[in-house]
Amino acid sequence: MTIKQESVMKHEERLLFYQMFCHYYRGDLLQLTREQWKQLVQIIKEQQNTSLIDEVAQSLKMLEELKENTIQTLEHDYNRLFVGPNKLLASPFESSYRNYEGNVLQQETLNVRNFYRYVGLQVANEGQVPDDHIQFELEIMLHVLSQPTTENLQIYKMFLDKHLLQWGFKHCERILQNSQNPITYAMAVILKEFLQMEKRMEGGNKHVN
Template identity: 25%
Template sequence: MTSLCANDQSTVSFQRKWVYEFLIVGFKEPLSIETLQCWKDMLYTSNLSVFAEGNTHLNTFFTKLKIENVSEVVEKENNEFFRIFNVFNEKGEILAPPWESVYVTKDQTMFGETVFQLRDKLHQFGLRFINEKEEPEDHIAIQLEFMLFLLQYTEKAFDERQKDDFMRGIYNQYWLLSNHLMQWIKPFTKDIYSYSTSDFYKGIATLLLDFIYEEFEYIKSFKEVLENG
């Protein structure tokens, strides 16, 4: 189906899934003490620190996590999560709203057209947000979870030699990246970097921006290979 061998495809998919999973944990909800303890243990036994390569803020966060009390870290990071993503300031604004609609609609409100586009696409794959109609589906964590689903969908089709499903997976990854994530990820991460005082959240903002741009170029080139060959 492609010029990539199965081993290459498997390795790339594993690396991509690892980054998506890390970002989802960071953006979906406040960090739990179990997650931070797991990360702390992993810093001594695995390559979790690969996320910090070239990322000053994540490197600082992981360095501090090694020596600080986990309970104190989780309290500090949880307070920051709510401060920048959930709590309205004195101007009635959320510092770094994690919803696409806020960045791409003229009135900067939630539940814009992007929500319904994403809802429809989720339905096409038999997926439904558990809080549909109560919370917008264009939240950054939901978009990242959908990308992870599409990656796994595409990988399964590749392994089973299902060409149509494989093409569907690639084209929908491109759709989600080009029509959504690439449309708002830059101002969103800029807001995090501007307003957050946390090395963790500044660090994952940097990782998110760099990774999504890399993802777009990767899937774009993959799509072109398929179309040309």
């Protein structure tokens, strides 16, 4: 990996990546056309840090050169990894990675729910989807960063340190191991490198597994 240790994301760049991954894990990108993927790649390329990372550059090239059949099979692979109905190959739930049995709806889920409530937030239709789904964890990050007060930036660092960085890398590795589609693979590479940059931020967890 080629990345400068001193590289720091701008606030707007950080917001863009959180927003993109929120849309991805909500399933909003499943119906993008080839042209729309190219447009998304162009937006990512305009961010200052992406040009420093070889793996991301290769993944962006994959997304730029998508074949029609790759787009057509994206939803199948996305469901294999994150939705079901069979065993999830890259579970999107924090609890799957942080308890011995790898079960969902455990104490880790309640810890995340309590954190949301601590900052005055609640998952819509609470109870239908576990609170520790990566979509919701990304959304809380986007929410507090969208209003960058001193208190919200402290919340952001705390949640990043105690939750997202504690399992996000393992989640990405499972995607990379089980992906059968260039889009899911490329998005996992981009997410992994984005989390690496987040980890480098001042106050990030220096003992993440």
